[in-house]
Amino acid sequence: MILEIESVKPQGIIFNDDFNIHEENDIVEIDRISYAAGVKDTNKVIKVDEIYLYYVNIDSEQGIDYRVYTDTPSLQLMFNLCANFLFAMEKGTTPDINFQFNQHNIICFPRLNSYSSWAPGNNQEYIEIILPLAFFRKYIPLQKVFNHFHSQLEREQIATLSQYNMPVTPAMRNILQEIIHNQRTGSYKKMLIEARIIELLMLQLEQYEMLSQNPVCTGLRKSEIDRMHEAKDIILHNLTNPCSLIDLAHQIGTNEFNLKKSFKKVFGTTVFGYLNQVKMEEARKLLLSQEHNVNQVAAMMGYNDATNFSAAFKKHFGILPSKLR
Template sequence: MTPKGEELTQKGEIPLIFELKRKITASFSAQDDISSAQNSSTKILKMIFVLKGTLTICGLHSKKPLGILTDQQHNLIINSEDLVWKTDHKDHEIFCLDIDLFFLERYLPVEHLGLLNLKKGLETNQLAMFSPQNLHINPEIVTILNNLKTSNHTGFCERLFLEAKVLELLMFQSSQFEHLSENAELRQLKEDEMNRMLAVKEILVNHIDNPFSLRHLAHMVGTNEFNLKRNFKIAFGTTVYGYLNQYKMEMAKTMLLAKNITIAEIANKMGYTYPTHFSNAFKKYFGYLPNKLKSGKLSVLIFRGLENF
């Protein structure tokens, strides 16, 4: 992801990864339309994560949108000099990572449908997306993006860190794409139903310390409890409270890594009456207690693992 004027360039024998002239930032420039032609070849792929706002992809000589990504959506596309990216809102947060097609081919089977979609677009010189339907950002993806934004690795360690994070993101994109491909219901979820589920998700993350009941949530978005449970599972691959727990644990982990907040304070923010209840939930989710992470004893196993070498 780049602010105005910042370029992404490739470097090194491994055809991954990209090098940034400045630290990865959280959003595109809000002042101007964004052109995707930033010294990139037609074989460069862009992982796009729209955390806030709307990103429209148009042809260079056409005003008709070729693709649109909105709040909390992500996808992987073939980049082209004939594409122009436009943001519709000044208040937006869009994260973009460049990778090479050869890198993708190293990790995905040749018959993978997402890879075939991209190759077909490359052959026909048309906009190609990994998934025909945009995928939805989950709490684990948000954690990875936050770690990319705040990473202070340099040199060889930075390359290892970036490659590891891109592989994690690719894993989530592939997993969600397979879930989408295998579930006809998800492809048939109507736009208004999907919007209700997105609204439920927003309510959940804004009230993590005091969550509403399923019945209350359903009424808040204009549906019933049965449809809420069914459609939320279709949209996000987990239950309502399963998603909430995932979000809380990932947020708690990010807070612990900051090292300027106590476990008791985090437990309170996550809605736990007793820190021990939070610690037990954290261990059940991650496999280790939060105090181990807080003390740095697990530093080699977590996102900032290379810092201690």
């Protein structure tokens, strides 16, 4: 498989201009930092046989457009850890997919260009794992819930596993961080990456099956699911001053009972659980900026006690905030 990644606007963000010359190697890892017109792009590309993984961390004062091309049909495991971007295929092929904070999905596409348009922002993180279809077919379950995806795979058609992007769980985050920061070398590094990708794929498929087969979730009307996404957007835009459940329910035109029940079925967590996920990610970004200490970030996230904040942070990320730097 040949992978090409380039920035269309602004030009000059380099991913892998020399990446494909390493085809003979079992595992290749390239790290880069690129600067272009108000953009700092820190990226890593890892190749393990026919598996590609790329990680980006972007600080940008303007929007960015990327193009991704593969020469063979493939599958993308997409994890938006902290960004806001639109993913699109070639015009007229399939609807655009809007990836927001803490969302993931699996997309199958034939050999064609795909594009992503990023909004301006700092500490935007995204990880994508590109698999050959043969690898994925080896592990995708045969349960009925995957039949439609199976049929599209066999026809090599553009397809998304889930109609709605699913929430990235702490377990998924931990696996992704382990892959990116893996310090092993040679065959052991290759074994760990392959094992973790299989585990990650299992968590994605397992979550999709759970959300799809839940009778309450499948019984929701599209308008109700859209309301829950509206509620999620309100949460994201009011982190420092979150509204009550009653107020949130009234803003989206429902009641508190339906909000709590439907939100959990759509996103796999409660309203306050989702709010906590977002706040922990915001806390991580603030700590990584090194402009605030742990006590200050704890206060900014609404914690009166830094010890309680540290405990919540470790539970979410598996590491104390004081060790993050």
